[in-house]
Every structure is written in structure tokens, then in C-alpha cells.
């Protein structure tokens with residue numbers, strides 16, 4: 159099967175974007191992993207499939223697959239790349255683009271400066287909705303990891319996130335703790351693990367060990383989760399500059415039952431064809 163694809167990234171969180179509207183696409187786990195493989199395939203953190211939606215409130219659906227082949231609910235950086243992709247491909251000329259994902263309906267706004275604002279929806283804080291095993295909802299939870307007790311925030315942006323505060327992200331034990339948190343038994347669907355350094359109430363530095371992909375240069379939903387957690391700890395203001403290894407996002411959250419908004423860039427790298 160010949161497959162046309164577009165390589166894109168959001169602050170270095172990179173994607174193979176596939177137009178499944180104008181070509182027939184049916185990828186199995188092996189093929190997804192091959193596409194994501196940085197030596198044998200194209201190489202990416204996630205694969206994004208762009209499809210039509212038969213729902214009245216959006217013309218598009220986009221599906222997200224991690225490098226390990228698993229389908230997931232949400233991808234903040236991917237949503238921005240999706241918006242620029244459908245505009246560039248002439249699939250829409252709208253500035254305001256609703257799109258369905260497994261997490262539900264997102265609204266994307268393509269700005270004049272080329273950046274994209276994503277309404278990521280209302281964060282889910284109840285443990286059962288994350289899902290996370292805890293008796294009651296709390297701003298922080300004690301998580302036992304190999305004899306060490308970590309204090310984490312836990313929430314969902316459609317996909318699950320655990321966030322812990324660290325004094326300095328450059329010396330945070332991401333490689334050691336990331337995999338242990340990702341596969342912790344209290345997260346039955348596994349989890350993305352964020353390591354947040356709070357610089358001041360309007361600025362954080364963040365590294366994310368992503369579920370199904372490992373540490374990435376940026377994680378959009380992870381940036382949103384970190385701001386929500388920091389706000390719940392009364393340590394952050396409503397709008398926060400999130401400094402990731404790949405660059406900066408602006409995230410705002412007005413508080414409980416309000417949506418999280420994220421703004422940042424989306425970059426085209428190259429077009430290609432691959433035989434599967």
C-alpha cells in the first residue's frame with residue numbers, strides 16, 4: 159500500500175499526519191509502529207489520522223496513535239497541527255474549526271499569526287474519570303514508587319496526566335521516574351507523567367514523559383494538565399507561560415468547570431510517500 163503523509167511538529171513533538179479523507183487508510187498496530195520508528199520508518203511521537211465526521215457539529219474527526227501503536231484520546235500539539243493541515247490541504251478555509259476526537263469535540267482557532275488556539279475542554283478531576291485509583295478527589299495524592307512517596311496531581315484532559323513539582327527540571331529524574339509513573343498500577347490506562355518547575359505564578363518549566371512515547375520535546379495536553387494542577391495548588395495565576403524543551407505555549411484556565419485554552423505554533427516539515 160502506497161501511503162501519502164505529511165511530517166509536522168508542535169514545538170518538536172513530532173507527527174506523521176495522514177489524510178484519510180482522500181486516501182483509503184487502514185493501519186494495524188505493526189504498521190503504526192513502523193511509521194513511528196525513527197530508524198526503519200518515518201519517525202514520530204504520534205500518528206494523526208484525519209477523517210471526515212458524520213456528526214452535525216463538525217466536518218472532521220482526527221484519531222491519535224502513540225508511537226507504541228496505541229490509540230489515545232487527546233493530543234494538544236497534534237490538534238494545532240491538525241488545524242494547520244486541513245487549512246493547508248484546502249479541506250477547509252475556516253478560522254474556527256470544530257473537530258471530533260475520542261476526547262470529544264474540540265474547537266480550534268487558526269490565528270492571523272499562524273499560531274493555533276485549542277479549547278481543550280473542561281479538565282476531569284474526579285479519580286474515576288481520569289482514571290486513577292483513589293478513594294476521594296484531592297489536589298494532591300501520595301503515590302508510592304519503588305519505596306519513594308511522590309506527591310502528584312492527577313487529572314484528565316481526555317487523556318490521563320500525573321503532575322509532580324520538582325525544584326529544577328534539568329535535574330529531575332525523568333528517565334527513572336517517568337516509566338514507573340507511566341505504568342503505575344493505580345493508573346489502569348497508564349498515564350502521562352509531567353515534571354513541573356514553578357518559576358513564578360505566571361511561568362513554569364515542564365518536561366513530560368509521555369504514555370506510549372517516552373519523553374518528548376513538548377506535550378500540549380501535559381502543559382494544560384500542569385497548569386490545572388498548579389492552579390489547584392494555588393501556586394499559579396490564570397494565564398501561564400509554559401516553557402518546554404521544544405519551546406513555549408500559553409495556557410489559561412479560569413478554574414473549575416471551565417475549559418483550558420492553549421495557544422502555540424504548528425510546523426510543516428516535509429511531505430512523503432511510504433510503502434507499507
Ligand SMILES: N[C@H](CCC[C@H](N)C(=O)O)C(=O)O
Pocket residue numbers: 171203204222224230231232233234235236317318350368369370371374376377378379380
Ligand atoms: N502520549 C499522550 C498522547 C499525545 C499527547 C501529547 N503529544 C500532546 O501534545 O498532548 C497519551 O498517551 O495520552
